[in-house]
Amino acid sequence: xxxxxxxxxxxxxxxxxxxxxxxxxxxxxxxxxxxxxxxxxxxxxxxxxxxxxxxxxxxxxxxxxxxxxxxxxxxxxxxxxxxxxxxxxxxxxxxxxxxxxxxxxxxxxxxxxxxxxxxxxxxxxxxxxxxxxxxxxxxxxxxxxxxxxxxxxxxxxxxxxxxxxxxxxxxxxxxxxxxxxxxxxxxxxxxxxxxxxxxxxxxxxxxxxxxxxxxxxxxxxxxxxxxxxxxxxxxxxxxxxxxxxxxxxxxxxxxxxxxxxxxxxxxxxxxxxxxxxxxxxxxxxxxxxxxxxxxxxxxxxxxxxxxxxxxx
Numbered sequence: 070x071x072x073x074x075x076x077x078x079x080x081x082x083x084x085x086x087x088x089x090x091x092x093x094x095x096x097x098x099x100x101x102x103x104x105x106x107x108x109x110x111x112x113x114x115x116x117x118x119x120x121x122x123x124x125x126x127x128x129x130x131x132x133x134x135x136x137x138x139x140x141x142x143x144x145x146x147x148x149x150x151x152x153x154x155x156x157x158x159x160x161x162x163x164x165x166x167x168x169x170x171x172x173x174x175x176x177x178x179x180x181x182x183x184x185x186x187x188x189x190x191x192x193x194x195x196x197x198x199x200x201x202x203x204x205x206x207x208x209x210x211x212x213x214x215x216x217x218x219x220x221x222x223x224x225x226x227x228x229x230x231x232x233x234x235x236x237x238x239x240x241x242x243x244x245x246x247x248x249x250x251x252x253x254x255x256x257x258x259x260x261x262x263x264x265x266x267x268x269x270x271x272x273x274x275x276x277x278x279x280x281x282x283x284x285x286x287x288x289x290x291x292x293x294x295x296x297x298x299x300x301x302x303x304x305x306x307x308x309x310x311x312x313x314x315x316x317x318x319x320x321x322x323x324x325x326x327x328x329x330x331x332x333x334x335x336x337x338x339x340x341x342x343x344x345x346x347x348x349x350x351x352x353x354x355x356x357x358x359x360x361x362x363x364x365x366x367x368x369x370x371x372x373x374x375x376x377x378x379x380x381x
Contacts, residue, residue, distance in 0.1 A: 073289075082380040102149075106381075108135035112159060113206060113356075113376025122368040131206060131376055133157040140378060148177040169219065182227035183340055188220040193280060194236035196255035196267030200284035202294040203328050204350040206374040207360040208342045211313040211332030213302040215251065215271050232258045250275050263288040292321045311335070317342075325346045340364040354378045 111131040118124045136154030143149045156168035175185025191214065194202075198212040221241035227234055239251035255269035264287050271280035284298035295318050302311040317330035325347040332340040344358040359363040364370075 070269040095208075099166045102139050102141035104137070108157075109133055109378055110157070110159065111376060111378045112204070113241055113374045114372070115206070115372065115374035116323055117306065117372040117374075118370040120367060122370060122372070125275040125370075128160075130159040131374075131378075133159050136171065143176065150175055150177060162301070169220075171333070175220075175224075182225055184225050184342075186223045188217045188218065189222045189224055189237070191216055191253060191271075192224065192237045192255040193253050193269040193271045193282060194218075196269040197233065197282035197284040197298050198315075199263075200286050201317045201318055202269065203296065203317050203331065203355050204330065204344045204358055205346065205378065206344070206358040206376065207372060208317070208330050208340075208358075209236070209332070209345070210362070211334050211338070211347045212282075213280055213300040213311055213313050213334075214282070214297060215253075215278075216275055218252075221250075226319050244374050248274075248328045279303045279305070294319050311337070337365065352380050354380075 095284070098318050101165055101299075107207075109132075111133045112128070113131040114126070114128045116124050123159045134154055134156050136152060139149075139151040141149045142313045151174040152171050154171040156167050158168065161300070169188060171188055171190070171218045173185050173187025173189050175183060177183045193214055194217050198209060198214050203347050219239060221239055223238045223240070225236050228297075233256065235253075235255045235257075236251050237251070238254040243250075251274065252271065252272045255267060257265070257267040259265045264285065266283070266285045268282075273279070280300065280302050282298060282300040285293060286296045288294045296316065298315045300313050303309075304311075312335040313333065314335075315330065315332040317328060319326055319328040325345060328344045330340070330342040330344075334344070340360060340362055341347050342360045344356065344357065346354055346356040348354045355375070358373065360372045362372075
């Protein structure tokens with residue numbers, strides 16, 4: 070097989086990176102890894118309408134999960150870490166109650182950055198669409214993004230001054246193509262104690278689709294906050310853009326947080342979402358939500374749900 074100059078250069082770069090990492094990881098004194106177990110049981114009763122406007126009531130699981138975080142010192146200034154999180158289907162009647170959510174391991178090299186690999190969250194979501202993701206049952210329907218989390222990913226993160234940079238590479242080989250299948254890059258920073266902004270870009274190289282987005286959260290007071298996100302999906306084959314806006318406002322009175330949100334796909338669906346979340350003690354909460362979907366064609370729909378959540 071003929072080796073091109075490009076392949077030789079990539080191979081040499083990988084070898085140099087591995088040697089540098091190997092040299093940095095001088096053995097540290099043996100010690101037990103820190104471990105933290107966490108999770109939540111989330112259950113709700115919903116009454117949602119289908120595309121024809123027919124409502125169906127259902128008691129169902131709503132994203133219950135259990136996970137374990139690991140951390141261990143590998144060398145001076147270098148820490149290893151890992152996360153394993155699975156979704157728990159509290160209504161499963163078969164033999165597969167668990168769904169893979171997050172599973173990755175990595176190294177924190179201090180000033181040199183953080184490197185991790187496995188099934189991980191999207192950095193596009195973290196910087197942009199998470200700004201308006203405040204409802205435990207509805208919301209976020211308008212946002213244009215490729216995925217919330219995915220497998221076969223490598224993430225490298227570092228900071229330059231106050232700006233946090235995150236880069237995600239997905240290489241799954243499923244398409245039969247060599248190289249990176251999806252590339253995401255994001256930048257986030259806190260401009261003030263009350264204002265946080267983020268921008269991100271996703272390149273779906275396999276399907277020739279690009280996503281761009283920007284988001285911000287602003288705390289008006291200790292009890293009131295506003296979130297906004299703007300996303301664009303660009304399909305190269307048709308040269309068409311799908312634009313979307315989302316804005317949410319939340320206000321806390323005592324132990325209860327009330328939220329209202331509006332999402333719009335330009336020339337498409339519009340979503341009005343209302344919700345309330347009440348904390349009862351340190352680990353228990355109750356929530357309720359209502360969403361109206363205004364469709365330019367077809368039947369408008371309404372969804373409603375109420376649920377309980379216990380975290381540990």
